[in-house]
Amino acid sequence: LAKTTQPISMDSYEGQEVNITCSHNNIATNDYITWYQQFPSQGPRFIIQGYKTKVTNEVASLFIPADRKSSTLSLPRVSLSDTAVYYCLALGGSYIPTFGRGTSLIVHP
Amino acid sequence: GAVVSQHPSWVICKSGTSVKIECRSLDFQATTMFWYRQFPKQSLMLMATSNEGSKATYEQGVEKDKFLINHASLTLSTLTVTSAHPEDSSFYICSARDPGNTGELFFGEGSRLTVL
Numbered sequence: 001l002a003k004t005t006q007p008i009s010m011d012s013y014e015g016q017e018v019n020i021t022c023s024h025n026n027i028a029t030n031d032y033i034t035w036y037q038q039f040p041s042q043g044p045r046f047i048i049q050g051y052k053t054k055v056t057n058e059v060a061s062l063f064i065p066a067d068r069k070s071s072t073l074s075l076p077r078v079s080l081s082d083t084a085v086y087y088c089l090a091l092g093g094s095y096i097p098t099f100g101r102g103t104s105l106i107v108h109p
Numbered sequence: 110g111a112v113v114s115q116h117p118s119w120v121i122c123k124s125g126t127s128v129k130i131e132c133r134s135l136d137f138q139a140t141t142m143f144w145y146r147q148f149p150k151q152s153l154m155l156m157a158t159s160n161e162g163s164k165a166t167y168e169q170g171v172e173k174d175k176f177l178i179n180h181a182s183l184t185l186s187t188l189t190v191t192s193a194h195p196e197d198s199s200f201y202i203c204s205a206r207d208p209g210n211t212g213e214l215f216f217g218e219g220s221r222l223t224v225l
Contacts, residue, residue: 031212032211032212032213034211034212034213034214036214036216041200041219041221042218042219043113043115043202043204043216043217043218043219044153044202044204044214044216045216046213046214046215049211049213087152087153089214091211091212091213091214092212095212096143096155096158097143097155097204097206097212097214098155099145099152099153099154099155100152101152102152
């Protein structure tokens with residue numbers, strides 16, 4: 001299972017774009033890079049998943065370079081409600097999913 | 110997306126009693142489910158992997174006799190905290206794996222256990 005490394009915390013302001021980078025040097029060929037958002041006392045919520053290049057959905061974009069050893073979650077124009085912990089996981093079909101420490105994002109007014 | 114439902118969302122019990130938490134996959138069959146425990150301001154800690162029709166696989170340091178896991182059907186896994194003590198108070202979260210190749214996890218809402 002690819003171990004992931006993220007910054008422990010980040011601060012931003014409303015309306016700014018936030019980029020959270022995740023390092024996964026040992027990612028396996030069949031791993032998908034998956035990001036989750038967690039609010040206090042709630043289960044993690046799926047944000048986005050990708051294999052390579054760029055993926056975009058209604059809430060975020062995910063950039064994955066060709067070597068796939070890192071990925072960047074981009075949140076456009078954050079609001080106060082985006083204050084949460086964000087987790088990056090490299091998930092494959094048969095792997096046991098373990099969580100790293102995640103990134104605590106605080107959005108200020 | 111797929112839905113995983115967890116019940117109860119919170120429970121308070123007396124020390125020495127047992128508490129059961131249910132995790133259901135509502136619109137897909139989950140051969141594998143995972144149980145996590147989370148303390149305040151910490152990450153999710155994997156407790157065990159629940160496999161339908163077989164014994165659960167526990168992570169190192171997790172007492173299997175303390176945390177009983179049953180995965181009797183493709184849509185239901187249960188976690189029973191036996192003889193609960195205050196130190197068992199925590200947030201318990203279950204998840205189920207997407208049967209496809211992406212390995213995506215779907216999470217329940219979590220269950221807050223408080224042992225008095």
